[in-house]
Amino acid sequence: MTELLQTPLFDLHVSLGGKMVPFAGYDMPVQYPMGVMKEHNHTREQSGLFDVSHMGQVILRAKSGDTRDAALALETLVPMSIAGVAENRQRYAFFTNENGGILDDLMVANRGDHLFLVVNAACKDADIAHMRAHLSDACDIEVIEDRALLALQGPASEAALARLSSDVAAMKFMDVVTTEILGAECWVSRSGYTGEDGYEISVPNDKAVALAEALLAMEEVEPIGLGARDSLRLEGGLCLYGNDIDTGTTPVEAALLWAIQKVRRADGERAGGFPGADVILGQMVNGASRKRVGIQPSGRAPMRGHTVLFADETSTDPIGEITSGGFGPTVQAPVAMGYVPKELSTIGTEIFAEVRGKRMPATVAAMPFTPANFKR
Amino acid sequence: MKFTEEHEWLRKDGDVVIVGITAHAAEALGEIVFVELPEADTEVAKDDDVVVIESVKAASDILAPLDGEIVEVNEALTENPGLINEDPQEGAWIFKMKLSDPSEMDALMDEDAYKAHIG
Numbered sequence: 001m002t003e004l005l006q007t008p009l010f011d012l013h014v015s016l017g018g019k020m021v022p023f024a025g026y027d028m029p030v031q032y033p034m035g036v037m038k039e040h041n042h043t044r045e046q047s048g049l050f051d052v053s054h055m056g057q058v059i060l061r062a063k064s065g066d067t068r069d070a071a072l073a074l075e076t077l078v079p080m081s082i083a084g085v086a087e088n089r090q091r092y093a094f095f096t097n098e099n100g101g102i103l104d105d106l107m108v109a110n111r112g113d114h115l116f117l118v119v120n121a122a123c124k125d126a127d128i129a130h131m132r133a134h135l136s137d138a139c140d141i142e143v144i145e146d147r148a149l150l151a152l153q154g155p156a157s158e159a160a161l162a163r164l165s166s167d168v169a170a171m172k173f174m175d176v177v178t179t180e181i182l183g184a185e186c187w188v189s190r191s192g193y194t195g196e197d198g199y200e201i202s203v204p205n206d207k208a209v210a211l212a213e214a215l216l217a218m219e220e221v222e223p224i225g226l227g228a229r230d231s232l233r234l235e236g237g238l239c240l241y242g243n244d245i246d247t248g249t250t251p252v253e254a255a256l257l258w259a260i261q262k263v264r265r266a267d268g269e270r271a272g273g274f275p276g277a278d279v280i281l282g283q284m285v286n287g288a289s290r291k292r293v294g295i296q297p298s299g300r301a302p303m304r305g306h307t308v309l310f311a312d313e314t315s316t317d318p319i320g321e322i323t324s325g326g327f328g329p330t331v332q333a334p335v336a337m338g339y340v341p342k343e344l345s346t347i348g349t350e351i352f353a354e355v356r357g358k359r360m361p362a363t364v365a366a367m368p369f370t371p372a373n374f375k376r
Numbered sequence: 377m378k379f380t381e382e383h384e385w386l387r388k389d390g391d392v393v394i395v396g397i398t399a400h401a402a403e404a405l406g407e408i409v410f411v412e413l414p415e416a417d418t419e420v421a422k423d424d425d426v427v428v429i430e431s432v433k434a435a436s437d438i439l440a441p442l443d444g445e446i447v448e449v450n451e452a453l454t455e456n457p458g459l460i461n462e463d464p465q466e467g468a469w470i471f472k473m474k475l476s477d478p479s480e481m482d483a484l485m486d487e488d489a490y491k492a493h494i495g
Contacts, residue, residue, distance in 0.1 A: 036432040037407040227406075227433060300410050300454075302430050327409040327432055334410070356412075356428060 007053035008148045008208040016216075016223050024121035026054040029225040036227035040329040043194055043232055044370070047156040048224035049215050052193075056124030057144035057202060060115040060135065070115050072270075073138035074108065077130065079251065079274045081261035085110040090174045090189050092259050094251065095130060100279030101247035102254065103130065105239065107200075109176045109189060116176075116187060118149065118200070120241045147187075148208035153198035153232070155373060156220035161188075161199055164214060168199060173374040182210055190375060193229065195236025195368055197375045235328045235335055237294060237367030243305055244292060244323040244337060250276070252283035253339065255292045260284075291345040294367035295322060295336040295353075299360055302327050302334040303353045309340060310352045313359045319344060322353065328369055335369045336362070377465075378481055379490035380441045385465055386481060392447055392472045393481065397429070397438065400494050402464040406431040408457045413449040414471065420446055427470055429460065441484070443476040 004027040013020065018029030029051070031039060042048055062070035071082040080093040087110050095103035104123035109116040119127045131141050152161055162169040167179040171190040179186055184207035192198040203211050215221045230240070239245045245254045263269050266281050274280075297303050307322040325336030336353075344351060349364040378386045383401035386393045402408070410430035420426055420440035427438035440446075449471045453459055459468040475481065485493060 030433075031406070035407055037409075231432065300457075301412065301428075302410060302435070304435070327430070329432070 005054070007051055008205045009051045009053065009212055012209055012212055013051065013223070018223070018225060021226070023226055024054055026121065028054060029223070031225040031227045032223050034222060036225070036231065037329045039222065039224045039228035040231050042222050043154045043196060043224055043228060044330050045154065046222070047152060047154040047160050047198075047218075047220040048194075048228070049212060049221050050151040050153065050224050050229055051148070051212070052151050052200070053148040053208070054121035055149055056117075056119040056121065056127060057147055057149060058117040058119065058128060058131070059142040059144060060117065060131070061113070061140045061142070063138060063140060067110065067113060067115065070135075070139045071110070073135045074115065075264070075270065076273060077134055077275065078108075079260045079264050079277070079280060080108070081263045081270070082108055082115070083270070084261060084263060087112050088176050090176050090191060094245070094256070094259070095127065096251070096274055096276045096280065097247055098275050099247070100250040100252075100276030100283070102241070102245045102249060102251065103127070103247060105241050105245065107189070107191065109187075111176060111178070111187065116202075122242060144202075146205050147202045148205050150201045150203060150208065150212060150215075151192050151198060152201065152215060152221070153192045153194040153224075154196045154220075157196075157198040158375070160215060160218045160220050161201075163218070164211075171199075171375075173197075173376055182207060182214060184211065186211075193236075193238055194232035195238065195370055195372045196232070197373050230324075231326055231329060234324050234326060234337070235330055235368060235370045236372065237337065237369065239292075240324055249292070249339075250280055250283055250288060252280060252288040253290050253292060257284065287342060290320060290339045290341055292323070292337060292339055293345050293347075294365040294369065295325070295338055295351070295362050296365035296369075297325075297334040297336065297353065297360060297362045300334065301355055301360060303336045303355060303360070303362065307336075307338075307353045307355060309338060310354065310359060311344060313352055319351070330370045337367065340364065377487060378484035379487065379493070380484055381493060382439050382441070383494075384438065384441050386441055386484065388481070389472070392474050394469045394472050395441060396469045397460065397464055398490070399464045402461050402468075405429065405436060406433045408460045411453040411457045411460070411470075413451070413454060414446050416446060416448055418446045420444060420473070429457075438470065440473070442473075442480050444473045445476075446471050446473050448472040
């Protein structure tokens with residue numbers, strides 16, 4: 001086995017009592033002594049600090065000097081309007097493949113003279129190779145190795161971070177700013193992966209521990225591990241790449257059409273022109289045969305990833321599979337998401353999941369399971 | 377009290393033994409959110425899957441520690457699975473069983489041996 005990588009906060013995690021586990025090649029805290037459930041609840045009620053430094057940070061600079069050219073180049077790989085992202089704004093995006101599948105999902109920020117991308121840890125090498133192969137004529141591609149990434153999530157996050165920077169309180173959901181925090185230049189976005197208000201902060205490696213410690217010294221802020229990160233995003237209805245979306249799922253199947261702006265759709269000004277456009281635009285007209293939905297188990301037993309779904313209690317042909325599932329501490333009940341045939345995707349449809357050989361009832365449910373608390 | 381390598385404890389109570397999971401196991405599992413209990417009056421063989429415990433992290437099977445018959449289950453755990461984290465070695469007993477051969481209990485670990493086992 002290759003040796004696990006460490007983020008700049010590794011020693012801090014250990015000193016905080018973090019239980020370290022391998023994740024996407026990194027040695028990361030899955031939980032702290034507080035425990036997954038309390039960490040989850042603390043994030044929903046106060047503010048949680050997450051180390052997400054394992055994620056990839058990449059800068060795209062247009063060779064022409066005009067950031068719009070970098071945006072248009074990136075649009076050849078994603079079905080989003082990147083040229084339409086205003087300066088100091090950020091947008092959710094995904095790389096697609098020729099079959100209309102999803103290679104990775106990412107955030108793209110327009111930071112004036114460049115685009116700033118944050119990609120998933122497990123995909124970052126492939127994403128960077130993909131961009132180098134397709135964008136090198138138009139863009140200089142800089143992989144950021146000297147910055148950590150922290151997420152501060154939850155309703156008290158604004159009050160906490162505002163003590164360290166006067167620029168963050170006025171930000172709205174998906175705004176980005178460059179601001180000095182504890183003497184370090186930080187790139188801050190008002191976004192996250194929990195369904196709560198909060199920030200993601202790119203901070204120089206050598207200032208990351210000081211920033212984390214300053215935040216953790218505040219009464220509202222506790223360190224949160226990957227366990228609660230997963231239950232928070234699941235309740236928030238947010239996809240985990242590799243579980244809920246992958247190269248075998250299209251954006252139409254994954255119910256991510258909201259992320260594809262009009263300008264890239266069939267009659268748009270910059271329609272198509274991304275990998276798999278024929279498949280994806282075709283499915284937008286004709287529909288896909290299956291759809292990602294929320295699934296609310298009727299009983300108390302969690303239905304976890306890869307649990308097989310059936311239309312009724314006795315049929316032998318599976319209709320689909322749960323892709324993420326577990327216990328939702330805020331909902332106080334099990335929650336899940338997965339793929340079902342289009343004709344069974346209406347909210348309220350009763351389906352069955354086979355848990356330990358037994359058919360258990362569940363209902364197709366609206367997502368998110370907990371209301372999103374973004375600062376619009 | 378006796379212990380198994382599967383992190384169960386067994387305590388004699390008259391002609392039955394009470395079975396639960398150890399504090400060490402409860403701690404390792406994390407917050408428990410679901411318990412599926414067997415029916416009372418079920419014949420079981422050693423290492424049969426008899427109980428499912430789900431934590432925020434994963435599902436785990438609890439095995440029958442020895443041959444015998446399950447005579448009573450702790451229904452309180454169905455409503456309050458978290459009791460296993462709060463009081464694993466007392467209030468959160470899981471089931472009571474009548475052993476086929478009560479002398480088999482003697483071969484299980486005592487507390488010192490279990491402590492050595494979990495290191």
